[in-house]
Amino acid sequence: MQVNALALQVNVLALQVHAFTLQVDALALQVHALALQVDALTLQVDALAFLPNSDDKLQTII
DSSP states (O other): OOHHHHHHHHHHHHHHHHHHHHHHHHHHHHHHHHHHHHHHHHHHHHHHTTTTTHHHHHHHHH
Protein backbone atom coordinates (compact mmCIF):
# COMPACT_ATOMS: atom_id res chain seq x y z
CA MET A 1 0.00 0.00 0.00
CA GLN A 2 2.76 2.44 0.91
CA VAL A 3 4.62 1.57 -2.29
CA ASN A 4 1.55 2.42 -4.36
CA ALA A 5 1.12 5.75 -2.55
CA LEU A 6 4.77 6.58 -3.12
CA ALA A 7 4.50 5.62 -6.79
CA LEU A 8 1.45 7.86 -7.10
CA GLN A 9 3.32 10.77 -5.51
CA VAL A 10 6.20 10.25 -7.93
CA ASN A 11 3.79 10.26 -10.85
CA VAL A 12 2.13 13.45 -9.61
CA LEU A 13 5.53 15.10 -9.23
CA ALA A 14 6.51 14.00 -12.73
CA LEU A 15 3.29 15.51 -14.10
CA GLN A 16 3.94 18.75 -12.25
CA VAL A 17 7.44 18.93 -13.70
CA HIS A 18 6.05 18.22 -17.16
CA ALA A 19 3.41 20.96 -16.74
CA PHE A 20 6.11 23.40 -15.65
CA THR A 21 8.21 22.47 -18.68
CA LEU A 22 5.22 23.12 -20.95
CA GLN A 23 4.71 26.52 -19.34
CA VAL A 24 8.36 27.41 -19.95
CA ASP A 25 8.04 26.27 -23.56
CA ALA A 26 4.91 28.40 -23.98
CA LEU A 27 6.71 31.42 -22.54
CA ALA A 28 9.64 30.84 -24.91
CA LEU A 29 7.22 30.74 -27.85
CA GLN A 30 5.63 34.01 -26.71
CA VAL A 31 9.05 35.65 -26.50
CA HIS A 32 9.87 34.33 -29.97
CA ALA A 33 6.58 35.67 -31.33
CA LEU A 34 7.32 39.07 -29.80
CA ALA A 35 10.76 39.06 -31.41
CA LEU A 36 9.17 38.30 -34.78
CA GLN A 37 6.76 41.21 -34.31
CA VAL A 38 9.67 43.52 -33.53
CA ASP A 39 11.46 42.27 -36.66
CA ALA A 40 8.35 42.92 -38.74
CA LEU A 41 8.03 46.43 -37.34
CA THR A 42 11.70 47.08 -38.07
CA LEU A 43 11.22 45.94 -41.66
CA GLN A 44 8.21 48.24 -42.03
CA VAL A 45 10.18 51.22 -40.74
CA ASP A 46 13.08 50.31 -43.04
CA ALA A 47 10.68 50.14 -45.98
CA LEU A 48 9.47 53.66 -45.24
CA ALA A 49 12.96 54.95 -45.99
CA PHE A 50 12.47 53.99 -49.64
CA LEU A 51 9.15 55.81 -50.06
CA PRO A 52 8.89 59.37 -51.38
CA ASN A 53 8.55 61.90 -48.55
CA SER A 54 9.67 59.21 -46.15
CA ASP A 55 10.63 61.77 -43.50
CA ASP A 56 7.04 63.02 -43.29
CA LYS A 57 5.66 59.48 -43.10
CA LEU A 58 8.17 58.47 -40.44
CA GLN A 59 7.26 61.50 -38.32
CA THR A 60 3.59 60.54 -38.63
CA ILE A 61 4.30 57.05 -37.31
CA ILE A 62 6.50 58.25 -34.48
